Amino acid sequence: MxxxxxxxxxxxxxxxxxxxxxxxxxxxxxxxxxxxxxxxxxxxxxxxxxxxxxxxxxxxxxxxxxxxxxxxxxxxxxxxxxxxxxxxxxxxxxxxxxxxxxxxxxxxxxxxxxxxxxxxxxxxxxxxxxxxxxxxxxxxxxxxxxxxxxxxxxxxxxxxxxxxxxxxxxxxxxxxxxxxxxxxxxxxxxxxxxxxxxxxxxxxxxxxxxxxxxxxxxxxxxxxxxxxxxxxxxxxxxxxxxxxxxxxxxxWQQKKYMGLGPSAHSYNRDSRSWNVSNLPQYLAALSKDELPSECEWLTETDKFNDFIITSLRTRWGISLEKVQQQFGTDVRESLVSKVRPFIDNKKIYEKDGCLVLTNEGVFLSDMILAELIKIEDD
CATH class of the missing domain: 3.80.30.20 (tm_1862 like domain)
Incomplete structure (x- = not known):
């Protein structure tokens, strides 16, 4: 899909x-x-x-x-x-x-x-x-x-x-x-x-x-x-x-998408790419049958961070089961430890094994995400 x-x-x-x-x-x-x-x-x-x-x-x-x-x-x-x-x-x-x-x-x-x-x-x-x-x-x-x-x-x-x-x-x-x-x-x-x-x-x-x-x-x-x-x-x-x-x-559910046109982004779970944000350059490249894009392969840290950032934005939240399946027990336990203070101060709540923002937490989502994402590969 x-x-x-x-x-x-x-x-x-x-x-x-x-x-x-x-x-x-x-x-x-x-x-x-x-x-x-x-x-x-x-x-x-x-x-x-x-x-x-x-x-x-x-x-x-x-x-x-x-x-x-x-x-x-x-x-x-x-x-x-x-x-x-x-x-x-x-x-x-x-x-x-x-x-x-x-x-x-x-x-x-x-x-x-x-x-x-x-x-x-x-x-x-x-x-x-x-x-x-x-x-x-x-x-x-x-x-x-x-x-x-x-x-x-x-x-x-x-x-x-x-x-x-x-x-x-x-x-x-x-x-x-x-x-x-x-x-x-x-x-x-x-x-x-x-x-x-x-x-x-x-x-x-x-x-x-x-x-x-x-x-x-x-x-x-x-x-x-x-x-x-x-x-x-x-x-x-x-x-x-x-x-x-x-x-x-x-x-938000990490499905594949292809973006076409100047500045458009694409994602296929293993890599993401983005087209040049310039119409003349975009047109010039394609006139020579060249793709006007750059691509980066995603590390495990990139994939984890993408999962956290996109999931926490939604009503379904971050599934701890999926975290364990995709990234392992150690990563799950580290995430649970990091999120505990936000649960205690009612910025996040846990429902059916998922971590979900409260209405109060929504306005602090950027700050919360900065605490939950990983900086580099272990």
Whole structure:
């Protein structure tokens, strides 16, 4: 079982919080489409013995692709790989791209899941973050998508924004409830180095909200999820039953995935690779039938750390049985010893032989993980 990810790096404008690799060189779209097909062909042997269960178009702005371009990629995957007949096929989309005409096209394509980058239902927040759409466009695009037959829709929201309040965050959540979407990805704002928000923060042009306010917004989110039958299955992800993101869950469960496009990452349990984060270099390499990527083989320490980091993010937590099976008794005992203080101070709890973050522990997950991972091979 495996997944395939296409990175479509084009954006009409850059959001103030974003540090993903993107470019505004939309005139390079046709070159990218050809290069992605070439990369897929050159790498078809990598997942030759795996069934493809998920296909994901991320970015950037994948909704800048038209229906024919999306279908071309999906057909190419089906030509070179064994694809599950019930494969989850997700398209990330911006609300301003989800017009009636575009949704009509998507409804007749193999895409069966939409992930819509709303971020907030407040126009002031959207202006601050440099989003192109309005709050009204965000509302209407979800309703139109549902009318066109999409019943597996995820939306993205950001909490902890400058000038945000618990009242505004509650309003975002109530609107989400009223829209009857199946999935919510809610991310705490981070001031990533080099972003506009990071620069503004350093220059005191914006004032981050306090940690206490951020924690209160997160607690409100968790309480809202319970009340509205959303499963909190990963630190930032919530879904109604049967609508967990299969693609993202495969990341957290250490399943294989192939990333195509500039800056895309791949993983096959024994190694991981990443493509160059530069569109001209990516195109130049593939024009010469060369893969624009670097690869590293994973040590046992790397594999252990990957397992800990991905597992602890989820509602299933770290299975001590799997730790023992994959890494041995000594590693299991060392982990149990390291985790004991976090159990004692109620940041982690043990359930059915698994170590799971408490809601309080979620906000300290980076610090906790730093204590649990191994630095080097024994």
């Amino acid at each position: 495996a997944g395939i990810y296409f990175h479509i790096p084009f954006c009409r404008q850059r959001c103030h919080y974003c540090d993903f690799y993107t470019t505004t060189q939309l005139n390079k779209k046709q070159e990218l489409i050809l290069a992605l097909q070439k990369e897929l062909l050159l790498r078809k042997s990598e997942l030759a013995h795996d069934e493809i269960q998920t296909i994901y178009f991320g970015g950037g702005t994948p909704s800048l692709l038209n229906k024919n371009e999306i279908c071309l990629f999906i057909e190419s995957v089906k030509e070179h790989f064994q694809v599950s007949k019930n494969a989850e096929i997700t398209l990330e989309a911006n609300p301003d791209d989800l017009t009636t005409i575009y949704l009509n096209e998507l409804a007749s394509s193999p895409v069966n899941r939409l992930s819509v980058g709303i971020q907030s239902f407040h126009d002031a927040d959207l202006k601050l973050t440099n989003r192109r759409h309005s709050a009204e466009q965000a509302l209407q695009c979800i309703k139109m998508a549902q009318e066109k037959g999409f019943h597996n829709i995820s939306i993205d929201l950001i909490y902890g924004l400058p000038n945000s309040s618990l009242e505004k965050w509650n309003q975002n959540l109530e609107i989400t409830k009223d829209l009857h979407v199946q999935h919510l990805s809610a991310y705490h704002l981070t001031y990533e180095k080099g972003t506009v928000f990071d620069i503004w923060n350093q220059k005191k042009k914006i004032i981050p909200i306090s940690d206490e306010e951020s924690i209160l917004q997160f607690q409100t989110l968790v309480e809202w999820a319970v009340k509205n039958n959303f499963i909190h299955y990963e630190i930032s992800n919530f879904a109604v039953p049967d609508y967990l993101s299969q693609h993202n869950t495969s990341y």
